[in-house]
Amino acid sequence: xxxxxxxxxxxxxxxxxxxxxxxxxxxxxxxxxxxxxxxxxxxxxxxxxxxxxxxxxxxxxxxxxxxxxxxxxxxxxxxxxxxxxxxxxxxxxxxxxxxxxxxxxxxxxxxxxxxxxxxxxxxxxxxxxxxxxxxxxxxxxxxxxxxxxxxxxxxxxxxxxxxxxxxxxxxxxxxxxxxxxxxxxxxxxxxxxxxxxxxxxxxxxxxxxxxxxxxxxxxxxxxxxxxxxxxxxxxxxxxxxxxxxxxxxxxxxxxxxxxxxxxxxxxxxxxxxxxxxxxxxxxxxxxxxxxxxxxxxxxxxxxxxxxxxxxxxxxxxxxxxxxxxxxxxxxxxxxxxxxxxxxxxxxxxxxxxxxxxxxxxxxxxxxxxxxxxxxxxxxxxxxxxxxxxxxxxxxxxxxxxxxx
Amino acid sequence: xxxxxxxxxxxxxxxxxxxxxxxxxxxxxxxxxxxxxxxxxxxxxxxxxxxxxxxxxxxxxxxxxxxxxxxxxxxxxxxxxxxxxxxxxxxxxxxxxxxxxxxxxxxxxxxxxxxxxxxxxxxxxxxxxxxxxxxxxxxxxxxxxxxxxxxxxxxxxxxxxxxxxxxxxxxxxxxxxxxxxxxxxxxxxxxxxxxxxxxxxxxxxxxxxxxxxxxxxxxxxxxxxxxxxxxxxxxxxxxxxxxxxxxxxxxxxxxxxxxxxxxxxxxxxxxxxxxxxxxxxxxxxxxxxxxxx
Numbered sequence: 001x002x003x004x005x006x007x008x009x010x011x012x013x014x015x016x017x018x019x020x021x022x023x024x025x026x027x028x029x030x031x032x033x034x035x036x037x038x039x040x041x042x043x044x045x046x047x048x049x050x051x052x053x054x055x056x057x058x059x060x061x062x063x064x065x066x067x068x069x070x071x072x073x074x075x076x077x078x079x080x081x082x083x084x085x086x087x088x089x090x091x092x093x094x095x096x097x098x099x100x101x102x103x104x105x106x107x108x109x110x111x112x113x114x115x116x117x118x119x120x121x122x123x124x125x126x127x128x129x130x131x132x133x134x135x136x137x138x139x140x141x142x143x144x145x146x147x148x149x150x151x152x153x154x155x156x157x158x159x160x161x162x163x164x165x166x167x168x169x170x171x172x173x174x175x176x177x178x179x180x181x182x183x184x185x186x187x188x189x190x191x192x193x194x195x196x197x198x199x200x201x202x203x204x205x206x207x208x209x210x211x212x213x214x215x216x217x218x219x220x221x222x223x224x225x226x227x228x229x230x231x232x233x234x235x236x237x238x239x240x241x242x243x244x245x246x247x248x249x250x251x252x253x254x255x256x257x258x259x260x261x262x263x264x265x266x267x268x269x270x271x272x273x274x275x276x277x278x279x280x281x282x283x284x285x286x287x288x289x290x291x292x293x294x295x296x297x298x299x300x301x302x303x304x305x306x307x308x309x310x311x312x313x314x315x316x317x318x319x320x321x322x323x324x325x326x327x328x329x330x331x332x333x334x335x336x337x338x339x340x341x342x343x344x345x346x347x348x349x350x351x352x353x354x355x356x357x358x359x360x361x362x363x364x365x366x367x368x369x370x371x372x373x374x375x376x377x378x379x380x381x382x383x384x385x386x387x388x389x390x391x392x393x394x395x396x397x398x399x400x401x402x403x404x
Numbered sequence: 405x406x407x408x409x410x411x412x413x414x415x416x417x418x419x420x421x422x423x424x425x426x427x428x429x430x431x432x433x434x435x436x437x438x439x440x441x442x443x444x445x446x447x448x449x450x451x452x453x454x455x456x457x458x459x460x461x462x463x464x465x466x467x468x469x470x471x472x473x474x475x476x477x478x479x480x481x482x483x484x485x486x487x488x489x490x491x492x493x494x495x496x497x498x499x500x501x502x503x504x505x506x507x508x509x510x511x512x513x514x515x516x517x518x519x520x521x522x523x524x525x526x527x528x529x530x531x532x533x534x535x536x537x538x539x540x541x542x543x544x545x546x547x548x549x550x551x552x553x554x555x556x557x558x559x560x561x562x563x564x565x566x567x568x569x570x571x572x573x574x575x576x577x578x579x580x581x582x583x584x585x586x587x588x589x590x591x592x593x594x595x596x597x598x599x600x601x602x603x604x605x606x607x608x609x610x611x612x613x614x615x616x617x618x619x620x621x622x623x624x625x626x627x628x629x630x631x632x633x634x635x636x637x638x639x640x641x642x643x644x645x646x647x648x649x650x651x652x653x654x655x656x657x658x659x660x661x662x663x664x665x666x667x668x669x670x671x672x673x674x675x676x677x678x679x680x681x682x683x684x685x686x687x688x689x690x691x692x693x694x695x696x697x
Contacts, residue, residue, distance in 0.1 A: 118501070118502075146497060147500065148497070149497070151470050152495060201495070202495055204470065204471055208463040208467040210466070238463070241464070242464045245453075248460070248464060276462075278454070280454075281453070281454040281455045284460070317653070318653075319625055361524075361527070361528075361623060361624060362458075362485070362528070362623065396524070401487075401489055402461075402489065403461065404461045404462060
């Protein structure tokens, strides 16, 4: 009897002990799970294989305008700038390229998509796509080195040349919506923009001195265009000094040497000078001028043509800018008989521009401008063109700062 | 003869080789000078006279960046509007993003005003938080430590000097802060409005409440509707002081002052932006004096 009581007691206690152990085991498991959860709290929670963090910076730029002009659209498309753009009804290729603000009425000039990203420790990549209403254009697409020694940098791909002052700038960053006449006349709207390679170097001096050389395909048929081999070489030297804290001066000389459609040599020389005086936190005065001359050899004659522009921009305050701009063709030693035979005067080719910008924020700009253009021949007559334009430019997304 | 000249020049450059330190703003530069001492040559890139968001990217800055061994930036987006193209064009791999020679101080500072969502529809909001931390004198020590660590990494030979400089500077600055904090305890100004959210770090440190900004949104010029709202707020909350920085227009602040009886206090945002604010001590003293007067 005693024995059986003892046994049953033992059995009971062992059963109870087992139950207690189970409970402890459960509690331990739970705590271990909690510890694990805490340990892994700060670990990677992203989707496996996600690369979203490496997406390039992307910006969207829209440029549009409303234009009033005293020339109808069909006539305007057939314009000439004597000696530079000579429209010939029998030759479709002689038409001027007019990608910006061509039409009286409304224009959507482009939607620009700009992307940039570091590729790896050695390269940065940039791409700027211009989407015109009926055209896709790779404006620029290039890689640039990040880590070359001795302040050297190589750029390769399709890019805007650093020739002169204006050449590398995109239309939306120009002080005026219209391209300087001399650039338009010598190179067309894209200026010198080509596939090629560029090497730049900055001198280790207190004064800014930068020099660069570029080898380019030379597809710009206005000045170059020899199709048999890459034909264009560009070099430049730029320097800048500061006078006091607020006045900065940038000057440059440039040379573009290539072969034109007749396989003879074209040389373009450029000099530029920019002065910028900071008048206050949001007020400044910029005076920018540039002279370009082209010596283009065709058969036995070398045609020498040149011109300049000069512009003065006054930033009044945080939101308002105003500016004036003057263009002139100063040298036009080329056969202009087709004009003189028809009694068309080709002297004094020049243009005046004035503008007011309103920038409610750094990403948007409304611009009202007036242009009096005395460089055009339209429908067999010298025609002085008046244009009033209201343009809107916006930059949305990761649009970086602009250069000086 | 020629050889000896060349040799002495070479020798001289080797002996007096200083670390070229560029700082985007003057307060950072002044702290770098305290830690670097004679072993560094400090160059300030952005003038403290102007808006730190929009420094003019003068080409002369390129030649300064080209020779820098260390570039100290404020970070948190303050340099976004001017520095990136300069950095790309300076062709200096030492200070490229990701290199040891680029020191972003905002990575060491506990950020305030970090927005939950960002859109440019809210104006020029920085996604990383408020970048204007240098107005808080307590953050000077965080900056000093970050600079010391990086200088040692870059210039190991002079590690001892940098360590000693940091210890000495820290002692001096802690003493200065003790007195500064005691003075601020006495400061009667407890409610302010400001032009831009420039002084939030300072205000938060000393429990001063900011009731609004003159600009309706960061980076947007004042509007009459918003100004009327601000005038009413100042009246309702009995705000006595309008904090005006040196680079924004001052007309709106004076207009509001006329309507409300509040006082316009001109506060420096960076070392040297007002007369006699050329040292760290005088810079922070001026903030205190102009605010509390």
